[in-house]
Amino acid sequence: MQLLKTKSGLRNFRKEARLSGKTVGLVPTMGALHSGHLELVKRALSENEVVIVSIFINPTQFDNPEDLSNYPRGLERDMEALETLGKPLVVFAPEVDEMYPDRVDSQRYNFDGLDQVMEGAHRTGHFDGVGTIVEALLRLAEPTRAYFGEKDYQQLQIIRKLVENRKLPVAIIPCPIVREADGLAMSSRNARLSAPLRAQAPFLYKTLQRAKAMFGTKSATQVKEFVRAAFADHPEFKLEYIEIANADTLRPVMRKGKGKKYRAFAAAYLGGVRLIDNIALN
Numbered sequence: 386m387q388l389l390k391t392k393s394g395l396r397n398f399r400k401e402a403r404l405s406g407k408t409v410g411l412v413p414t415m416g417a418l419h420s421g422h423l424e425l426v427k428r429a430l431s432e433n434e435v436v437i438v439s440i441f442i443n444p445t446q447f448d449n450p451e452d453l454s455n456y457p458r459g460l461e462r463d464m465e466a467l468e469t470l471g472k473p474l475v476v477f478a479p480e481v482d483e484m485y486p487d488r489v490d491s492q493r494y495n496f497d498g499l500d501q502v503m504e505g506a507h508r509t510g511h512f513d514g515v516g517t518i519v520e521a522l523l524r525l526a527e528p529t530r531a532y533f534g535e536k537d538y539q540q541l542q543i544i545r546k547l548v549e550n551r552k553l554p555v556a557i558i559p560c561p562i563v564r565e566a567d568g569l570a571m572s573s574r575n576a577r578l579s580a581p582l583r584a585q586a587p588f589l590y591k592t593l594q595r596a597k598a599m600f601g602t603k604s605a606t607q608v609k610e611f612v613r614a615a616f617a618d619h620p621e622f623k624l625e626y627i628e629i630a631n632a633d634t635l636r637p638v639m640r641k642g643k644g645k646k647y648r649a650f651a652a653a654y655l656g657g658v659r660l661i662d663n664i665a666l667n
Contacts, residue, residue: 386468387475392484395437395477395525403527407434411528411555413519416440416478417457417573418466421563425532428560430472437526438467440478445491446514452659457573477526484521491517495550499543499635503628503650504661515540516547523553530556534563536570538648538663542635562662564590570662582656585621589653592616593664596629596649600666605629605638608649616653625652625659629666 389395402409410429414422418440429436440463447453460478467474481489491513494500500512523531533541545557563571568590569583578586592615596608603611609627616624629638632646641647647666652659 386464386473388464389475389477390479390483392479392525398437398475399525399527402435408529409433409526410436411522411526411531412436412438413522413531413533414438414440415442415456415573416460416463417576418463419571419573419575421534421536421571423466423470424563425534425560426467426470426474428558429530429532430470430474432558433529435475436472437475437477437528439522439526440476441484441518441522443484443514443518444481444489445485445517446511448508448511455577457576477522484518492520494547496543496546499539499546502539502630502635502637503626504539504652507625507652512540512543515543519544520547520551520553523548523555528555530558532558532560534560536562536572536662538632539635539650542633568594570660572660574658574660577658578656582621582658585619586655586660588619588622589651589655589660589662590664593649593651593662596627597664597666600629600647600649605641605647612649612651621655623654625654627651632665 410433412425412429426438442456444453491510494513494516505512533544535541541559548555548557565571567587569587592612596612599608599611608629612627616622628650629647630636632648638647648663649666650663652661
């Protein structure tokens with residue numbers, strides 16, 4: 386496994402791959418790797434001759450300094466997790482001043498409103514930060530394909546819009562949500578849950594499953610009211626939002642239309658840990 390820490394090192398590596406005509410897969414991560422991340426890497430390994438895994442905790446996508454300081458870190462553990470795959474990989478793990486040499490700040494983007502709802506409505510500047518680092522990584526690595534999990538479905542749609550707007554020559558590959566045996570979506574933040582809270586955490590996904598079952602016969606408004614009521618009966622959770630939106634545009638659903646795909650999105654705090662999840666409704 387090769388570890389690169391500088392942008393020049395990654396550029397030189399990419400130049401060699403280009404000269405040899407190899408396809409390149411990129412898996413951007415913020416570290417604290419779990420089985421969900423490893424599934425992305427496995428998919429990339431199966432579809433490309435070279436795979437780059439970036440590990441970088443991007444400060445510009447955190448609107449809460451405490452969340453940034455509490456985010457789990459451990460490059461050595463992450464490298465050990467990647468070693469278990471038994472395949473040659475390149476890890477790009479720069480320091481903050483390598484990616485932000487002048488000042489730690491985001492570019493400003495126009496995502497055609499995709500960033501104004503749900504996560505964007507509750508996390509000021511978050512998607513400008515995401516766009517800034519993802520664009521930088523895509524331009525540095527010049528991948529054939531880049532892999533993103535559907536747990537961050539809104540982020541996935543925004544990255545697709547970024548690639549379209551910037552005309553970047555990369556295929557964005559969505560990958561299904563990877564869940565624990567009890568249904569909880571895998572996330573690096575799950576490690577911050579105490580054992581009692583971790584036992585309660587699957588309630589988020591179970592509620593979304595019930596919402597999906599209702600969606601065929603109930604209106605979007607009725608389904609959201611059900612979810613709010615369900616969380617009100619579980620005061621250990623603090624529901625931040627529940628939204629039912631068009632899967633392509635992310636616009637909230639007022640009235641269901643034939644031939645359109647919808648998803649339910651939710652975010653909630655449990656013991657100070659922010660959990661997000663989403664589910665396809667049809």
